[in-house]
Amino acid sequence: MATKKLARQLGIIRRISKTSPGGQNHGKPKLRQLFDYLVIIDFESTCWKEGRKCYTQEIIEFPAVLLNTLNGEIESEFHMYVQPQEHPILSEFCTELTGIKQNQVDEGVPLHICLSQFSKWIQKMQKEKNIVFSSGHSSEGKLCAFVTWSDWDLGVCLQYECKRKQLRKPDVLNSWIDLRATYKLFYCRKPRGLNGALQDVGIIFAGREHSGLDDSRNTARLAWKMICDGCVMKITKSLDKVSGFPS
Template sequence: MATKKLARRLGLIRSRSAGPARGRPARSGREQLFDYLVVIDFESTCWEEGKRHRTQEIIEFPAVLLNTSTGEIESEFHAYVQPQEHPILSEFCMELTGIKQDQVDEGVPLKICLSQFCKWIQKIQQQKKIIFATGVSDLPTSEVKLCAFVTWSAIKEEIGHLK
C-alpha cells in the first residue's frame, strides 16, 4: 500500500479519469509517460550506528509490476538472498527489517536471485508487451507498453555514514 501512495504522490500513477497512454499524445502537465513501473525495494544487511565498517549485502529482493493507469500491482517477484560476506544477521538488522536468520539461510545466492529476477522480467515483458526505453527514439507504438524501474534509497543517510 505504501508503494502506491508514494507513486501517486510523485505523480507516477495517472488518475483513474486519465485516458490510457496508448498512442502517446503530446506530453502535458503531469501525464504519465510510463504504462508500467517495476518498483524494487531492497533490504540489506545493517548494523547499529558506529558498527558500520562492513559492506552491506542484499538480503531481500522484492519487486512489483505496477500499472500506472489503474494503480494496481499486476505481478510480484520476491526472494530472500543469502548474504555471503557476513552470513549472520545482526540483531539490529533483524529488528529493523523484520527479516529472520532462517529466511536468509533458506534464501538463494544473489547470482541465482538475479537470474530468477531476469526470468520474471522476461515473462512480464512477453505477457504485457512491455519495453524498457533507453531514449526518446525508443518510445513505443500503441501495441507495446513503456516501463521503467524505480526504487527508493536513503542516499543522504548513506552518504552521512561515509564521512
C-alpha cells in the same frame, strides 16, 4: 439510515481495494504518462549499529512490484530472500529493523541466483504484457521503468555488491526513477522518509516498515498518488550516462 450508510461505506472500501494498490483510490491520472508500467524495488540489506558502518552491505530481501500507471493496479510481484555470504549471520539490529529472521536468509538463494530468477520474471512480464524498457518513445510495446526511493538501491547497494562479487546484473537495472527526488521537485517539499511522504499526501503506511515487499507496495501507492496529482514520471538516474533531472 445508519445501516445503509455503513453498507455504502463498506461497498466503497471493497471497491477501492480492487482498484488501486493498498486500498487507496486517488482518482485517475491527470496527465498522460511516459511509462505504461513501473517496477518498484526496495531492497533490504545487512546492517549494524553505528560503529560498524565499514562493513559491506549485502542484499537480503529482493522485492519488486509491477504497477500499471493507467489504473493504479499492482499486476504482479517478485520476492526472494537472499543469502548474505560476506557476513552470513544477521545482526540483532538488522533482524529487529527489517523483521527478517536468520532462517529466512539461510533458506534463501545467493544473489546471482536471485538475479537470474528476477530476469526470468522480467522476461515473463515483457512477454505477457508487451513491456519494453526504454527511456524514449516506442511503438513496439508498452514502456516500463524502474522506481526506487532514492538512488541507494540500484546506484549503491546492488551496484557495488555485484562489483565485489563479480556478478553481472541485468542491464535494465542501469536506469531508474528516484521517487524521493521526484517527490521533492513535484510537491516542493522535502519528504521525511517514505512514511512521512505518505502521511503528507494522506496515505497510511500499510504493513511493516523496512519490510522490503511492504516498502515496495507502499512506494507504488505513493507513485500512483503522485501520478493522479499530475506528476509525470521521468528517468532521473542512469549508470550508462548522466541523465538530466528534470528531463
